[in-house]
Amino acid sequence: MNRLGVAMVGLGPASLPHARSLMDLANLIDVKWAATRSEASAQAFARQFAFPVTTDIRAAIADPDVQAVLVLTPANAHLDIAEAALAAGKHVLVEKPLETTLERAGRLVAAGRTAGLRLGVVLQHRFRPASVRLREILASGGLGTVETASLNVPWWRPQAYYDAAGRGSFARDGGGVLLSQAIHAIDLFHSLLGVSRVVASQVRTTALHRMESEDYVSALMELSNGAPASLLATTSAYPGSPEAMHIVGSLGTATLTGGALKVAWLDGCEEAVEAEGKSGSGAAIMDFPHDAHRALIADFAAAVAEGRDPVVTGEEALETQRLIAAIIRADPTNRQPV
Template sequence: MNFAIVGCGFIAKKHATAIEKIDIAKLVAVCDKVPATMEYYKEEYDAEKYTELEQMLEKENIDIVCICTPSGFHTSIAVQIAEAKKHIIVEKPIAMTIEDTDKIIDACTTNNVKLSVVHPNRYRPVVQELRKILEQDLLGKISHASCIVNWNRNQEYYDQAPWRGTKQHGGGVLMNQAIHNLDLLLWFMGLPNQVFSMEATRFRNIDAEDVSVGAIKFGSGALGTVEASTTVYPKNYEESITIFGEKGTVKIGGTNALYFEHLDIIDMPDNEIKELKESIKANPWGTPGHQWIIEDMVSAINEDREPAVTGEDGKNALKLVLSFYESAKLNQPVIF
């Protein structure tokens, strides 16, 4: 299948690398308003270069387009691609508002094209194993969960691109970093009923928040906490999700949530726990998440099914971020 990439910034290289690793996939074109950013893809992959999306869609034989632009531009680009009858893989967050998200989803539905949102952390080996534990109900009834992202993004990071840290095009720590973890929290725990949040901009000279704390009441009745920041000195400190159940406690953690930091389950023998921990340590990253997402889209088209991470999944993660923002603004709980 023929791929194109729109937006040739940092994240686009992950898409290009993933496409190259898939036997039946080929990167045929790239599109960006800045011609110099496309040179790498011409030299490395022999991809045709376009500064105008409409021209690329008309001239090239494309099956799937990866949208890697700043988040605030996703909607208009996605609608144009959908109307050209091309399938879409869009980087997180799917959009910056629910209204814009619905425009993307509706355009894909109307034009009968598939839509997948890049939440690659779902494919980390430790995350996959925790999902299996929950699907097998090994933890029993869940009382609560904790989600933590305490990272460092210094001022130089935000100054690299004018959209970073802006409420219109990038968002703060919740929208741009922790949204991956919020997606996992929803994947593990289900949808919330209610959220409450407080946020601040403490250290970074940006428009959006650099630290946020929040609480969630899930539909199941379980509770959750979220702590996210880009203010940690001097480097990334912790990325973790902990789930507390009546029959077990599991924490995936480290600086990038790659390992079982705690795994204690009544119905899981000690030797099985040890083997599982060791197998994860032996290959913590596994196959890159972007490769999984792209391979899944190819399979979804061939099998005529929904992709594993759907537009609705992307919408739910965005809605949780926006609910936190609304709660912080109102200084009161909000209904999800």
């Protein structure tokens, strides 16, 4: 298979697991450009990775040797860059969330379908081995009927994190803990179990942070089979703990904590999948292995080569963003944009 020519756009912290993954996947992917508007970011990136670096984003996208563009910028730049890439005939892999609002996210997904090109979204928790195994168990009916489920994301971010320009703002990020941190766990939860309705929610900003958007959310939900479910997501739980999903079935219970899975069946049998590493739940935001990123990027490259959709499509990411919007709207006291 010919190597896929790729341009990375956006060289901030989010680019690091991608760059490491692309180094691992050099037999499949040829990084033609690593692009950013910031000369300082370009120089800092070049000191870590031996990829060609440029501050001319348009030229990188237009390069005829580039077949796909990885959009790794803050959310508010995703639509414009993706539209430019799609218009140039390039496939697109975009970081989460799709965009800052549902309207812009919908436009991005529609642009991908209209262009007839591959659009993937970086929601890499679906590729963790423990997540893959849990999906297999649920699909086979191994837990029986799901009776109830909960999702807890008790993360921590210090104030210094939100003091960075645009962090936690609606204009740049589109929101707070839901779109920027908990979206990975929410996407996995929704893809495994389905959420048909948000019954009620509380969306707040605690006294621990000075920020525009939310750092605490709790919600009661209804799964696709009608069973009750709950959510708690925050970045105010010092020092931060791995996210945890708890699924109670008629045949047993599964607990997914970070990247570790434990299943206990009523007949006494048990199964466990160990985690690959940490989950970035504390102040060290990039303290996690890049294995899941590597698997997601490899799937995207295979999807382009095989002419199929990637595992995480734009439509699925849009459904996750719609669920987040529904959680926000379910709090009658909250008026933040979605």
